[in-house]
Amino acid sequence: MEPLIQRLRDIVGDEWVFTHEHQLRTYESDGLLQYHALPAVAVLPGDGEQVRAIVEACRDANVPWVPRGAGSGLSGGALPVADGVLIVLSRLTRVLEVDLENGRVCVEPGVTNVSVSAAVAPDFFYPPDPSSQIVCSIGGNVAENSGGAHCFKYGFTTNYVTGLEVVLADGEVIELGGPELDAPGYDLLGAFVGAEGTLGIATKVWLRVVPVPESTRTLVAFFDSTRQAGEAVSEIVQAGVVPGAIEMMDAVTIAATEAMANAGYPVGRGAALLVELDGSERECVAQFDEVVAICRRCGSDDVRVSRDEAERALFWKTRKAAFPAMGRMAPNYFVQDGVIPRTKLPDVLTRIDELAKGYGLTVANVFHAGDGNLHPLVCYDGRVEGEAERAEELSGRILDACLEAGGSITGEHGVGVDKKKHMTKMFAEADLDAFQRLRCAFDPAGLANPGKVMPTPRLCGEVPGPYRQHPLEKAGLAERF
Amino acid sequence: MEPLIQRLRDIVGDEWVFTHEHQLRTYESDGLLQYHALPAVAVLPGDGEQVRAIVEACRDANVPWVPRGAGSGLSGGALPVADGVLIVLSRLTRVLEVDLENGRVCVEPGVTNVSVSAAVAPDFFYPPDPSSQIVCSIGGNVAENSGGAHCFKYGFTTNYVTGLEVVLADGEVIELGGPELDAPGYDLLGAFVGAEGTLGIATKVWLRVVPVPESTRTLVAFFDSTRQAGEAVSEIVQAGVVPGAIEMMDAVTIAATEAMANAGYPVGRGAALLVELDGSERECVAQFDEVVAICRRCGSDDVRVSRDEAERALFWKTRKAAFPAMGRMAPNYFVQDGVIPRTKLPDVLTRIDELAKGYGLTVANVFHAGDGNLHPLVCYDGRVEGEAERAEELSGRILDACLEAGGSITGEHGVGVDKKKHMTKMFAEADLDAFQRLRCAFDPAGLANPGKVMPTPRLCGEVPGPYRQHPLEKAGLAERF
Structure with a gap:
């Protein structure tokens, strides 16, 4: 490795090459802490040309490499190869071009998700919004085809990437797509988005941004059961309403988040449904009335409409607190990520409940209901002998239940190292x-x-x-x- | 070839294997008549398994093959390889599954575009609508990533294909995607859509269909110039209105189509803009008023709103007659297909006008204005020595003008054999x-x-x-x- 490490030093400068164990520990895992491995070296390039030179050096030395953005991924996609090279893209944070007339922005891969919206504010925004959006990088979003609460209406990362500059594994630099929406030849762009860094490293990303809607309105409706809330979801969608977001939390999640966010949510209710509508003022108002009526018809006797931006922010804070809040309920948990056809929501939730009872473990359900994208949180106590293993097994069986319902093993967290066996x-x-x-x-x-x-x-x-x-x-x- | 032909006969039966020149002439070109070639054999499989067996037989004999749907393509994508095998998919016309609850339909590749909408009518429809939709096949649409008048709002074929069963060149059968919208692993689906039959043959196509909008309203506005009409397009889009379709015709096209369709269009006016809005009744009405106001502000003194379905059909008939009507204006014409950024419309139209004058030829412009997708028709008289060559050269220079404006060499007709040089x-x-x-x-x-x-x-x-x-x-x- 020594000659390769020297070559990396020549490319980026000594200060951006880390080889000491205490430096490398930072990078031993991504957001999925179950897996860890130490690379031989972590290198932090300062621009796309340095990325190319690093990849070329690895090719010449025949040493495997792993790209890493913010390291917030949840499938172990950025797990280092032991004794390989880790290419950390956190220094590539430039916004290269903002073209609002054509609704385009070009950024380097280390730019965070929220920074894209910030660069085009206040008239435009970038819709895909992972819960980790404050820290996660666009390069990582591209690698995992990241989603978020607003993807039901607005689509995933792949619907917004119009072009990529990519360094291939042999050091060749190619451009896929560009600022325009469509191009002749093979559409390789879609294949590179979501490839989890196995086809190359994106060094420039062209993104489509969209106008901020004129109006946004948010409500939370409480139900006795997730089944009732699931029926409301189906009815809303069947009525032709396309909410900006439609999120569900079950009883365990309501209790956990309320303890943290103090939003005045009724602990003990079976399900909370957060529905956000956006669009023209007129459209919002009309559809909002319809959504409220559907929620009541499906059994909700408690529908709360946000009165101002502060209350709307509180609704969202509660939803986004679901993962961290779970830390109060159990010492440890696994976040699962599965997809089912929306119409199968009630059945699969019942099945998850049965499975959890069978394993004697608590499962909290919080999910992007419009997409049928579940995030069951399997709670366990790692100090109890064998409980982690039982929780992992339960987590796998929940995924099997998604597949049996005609779904998929991942909605937005990616396959990475964690789900390749599935x-x-x-x-x-x-x-x-x-x-x-x-x-x-x-x-x-x-x-x-x-x-x-x-x-x-x-x-x-x-x-x-x-x-x-x-x-x-x-x-x-x-x-x- | 004889052993291969015998093997093809064994696969599909004698009656579906054509080898006589008079039979093969039918297939010597697609909708682009400039290119022609005779295959050694045309074979018409009856199902997906026969397609697989044919491809395998060609692989064993090392003979090239070309897939053909309805043969209505305009880039020579289905031009046979001389002395090769032509695989004609026109017998694969089964609608395999209709699942309206999840908005999905699964069809064989020979099903025509309109038949997909017919299969899900009256509550749903399939949006991508090439002008040839009565004859063109879904397999061809997938191969060319076909568009149409409604793609500005609704997107192209690639936005509706959720899964493909594909026979690869080595006879292996793979499934890409499926009825669900998203899947882990590489997104190869996008790469296969628009691959023009160079990666394999689709034998099953899963498509997304969408609810028929509650309301549809159509108007035609006449302007003194395409520049004025182009400004109206920009203003409509900037106002946040997303019309279902927004189509422009220039003076030459108005004159030609009026002679054919008798819609009472004012021959002599510089441009006609057809705008269709769809959505909820309330949304349509509000936005329609806005569109009318914008058209007037941009210089239109003649805005005609369709009073009933018959008049709406007449507006569309006039637009869709543009290509055939041109036959009345000139003995021959080339249809060009280029894309430019919408904001460059006025400049590029002026440039096309200059080029046409320089070549002493007439160019009619008819296009999907919202997408910036031009279809200049370069008119010429093939009986005049050298005029066809001049027209072809002009057609190429129009494409160069699109590229100089930051556009693309094809919007929806594909590269095929015709544009590969570009x-x-x-x-x-x-x-x-x-x-x-x-x-x-x-x-x-x-x-x-x-x-x-x-x-x-x-x-x-x-x-x-x-x-x-x-x-x-x-x-x-x-x-x-």
Whole structure:
């Protein structure tokens, strides 16, 4: 490694190359703390050209690398490869271009999600809004195709990325798309968004931004059960109303968040539904009346409409506090991320309840109801022998329940290292091979974030059979990944 | 070829294999009549499994093949490879599944565009609407990522395809996406939509359909110039109004279509703007008043609002007659297809006018104004020595003008064989190489619709240098493509 490390020092300067264990500990995991590994070196490039040079140096040395943004991901996508190179993009924070006439902005990958909206405020905003939006970086959002509360109406990251400058694993720099919405040739942009850093590193990101709606109105309705609230969700959507956000919290979550946010939520109620409408003033008012009527019809006797911006902020603070608040309810928890068809919400929630009872564990449900994107929080006490394992097993069975309902193993947190074992439940071997064909086309040496996304280490090769055994696997080192 | 043809007969039955010249003439070109070539054989499979078997047979015989839907494409995408196999998908016309609860429909590739809407009527419809929608097939729409008048508001084919079953060039069958909107792993779906048959053949297509809007209102406003009408377009969009469609016709087009459709349009006026609003009744009414006011402010003294469905149909008939009507104005014409940023409309129209004068030819402009998607019709008389060549040159220079304005060489007709020479104007060598990497990952032998999209024949190879010379090129046979 020493010659490679020296080359990295030459590229970015000594002060941006970290090799001491105490420096590297910072980077040993991302937001998913179950997995950790120490890279041999962490390097912090200062611009896109340095990223290219680093990737080229790794190619020459045949050393695997992992890109890292803010490290707030929840699937272990930025978990370092042990003894590999970690490329930390937190210095690439420039907003390169703001073109409001055409609704476009071009940023470097280290720019945080909220900074994009800040750069185009007050008339425009960038809709995809992960709960971690204050810290998470656009590069990470692109890697994971991040979503958020407003994605039901506005779509995911992939619906807003119109162009990427990408450094491929062999050091070649390509441009996919651009400021325009559509281009001839293959649409590779979609494949790179959500590729979790396995196809290359984005060094420039062109994003579409949209006008801030004229009016925004928010309500919270309380129900006796998540089933009632789920029915309200279905009715709202069937009525043709497209809320900016439609979020649900169950009884456990209401209790936990109320203890933290003090919003005056009635602890003990079965479900809270937060509905936000945005658009023209006239449209908002008309649809708001309709939503209130539907909530009442579905059994809500307590509908609270935000009277001002402060109250609206409080509603949202309560919702966004759900994950941190859970720390008060249990010493530890796993955040699961699954998707189900919206119409299956009541059935799957019942099934999760049964499973939780069977395992003797508490599961809190908080989710993007419009998308059918569940975030069950499986609570456990890591100090109790075997409880972590039971919680992990329950978490996996909840995912199976999502799949049985015709859903998916991840809505917005990505596959990373955590869910690659579940990929075979969703995809046939031929479909996984199709992924591998793409992977090999852009990273034949397997150096770009290896060991993520794909269920088993595979190698691109010319030998018969779809793919050779990975040399690390052969050498008994596959567990490094 | 004889053993291959026999194998094709065994797969589909004698009656669905055509080898006689008089049978093959039907297939010698698609909607772009400038190019023609005779395949050795045309084969019409009856289901997806037969498609797979045909592709496998071609792979074993190492013979190139071209997929063909309705043959209404305008870029020569379905032009046969001379002496190759043409796979005609017109028998695959089954609607396999209609799931209105989740807004999904699954169809075979030979189903026509209008049949999709018919299958989900009266409550739902399928928005992308090429002018050829009565005949064009969904498989062709997927191949070309087709658009249409309503794509400004509703998006293109790629925004509606949620899943594909695809036969790859080596006969492997994969599923990309599915009925759900989002899936983990690489998003290959976007890359396959618009790939013009060079990555495989879709045998099943899952589409999203949307509720028919409560209300639809249409107006036509007449202006003295396309510049005024262009300003109205900009103002409408800037006001936050998102019309279902916003179409412009210039003076030449008004005169030609009026002669055919007799809609009472004022021949002699400089431009007609057709604006359609859809949505809730309340929203439509409010926005309609705003659009009328903007049109008047931008110089229109003649705004006609459709009074009933019959008049609305007449407005649309006039717009959709633009291409056929041009046959009355000139013996021949080329349809160009370019995109420009909407804000550049007035400048580019002026430039096209100058170019037309310089060449002594008439150019009619009809276009999807909201998208900045121009369709200049370059009129000429093929009987006049050299006029066709002049018209073709002018057509190319119009495309250059689109590129200079920051636009693209195609909005919705695709690259096919016609525009591949222009690809180098839009893409750097590294970007074209990225396309080729994808192509080689899925069709290493180069059998799937070769000679389309990419500017020069390239081959996937293991030898150094990006790609080896194509063997047909080596043998001096590249002009077969």
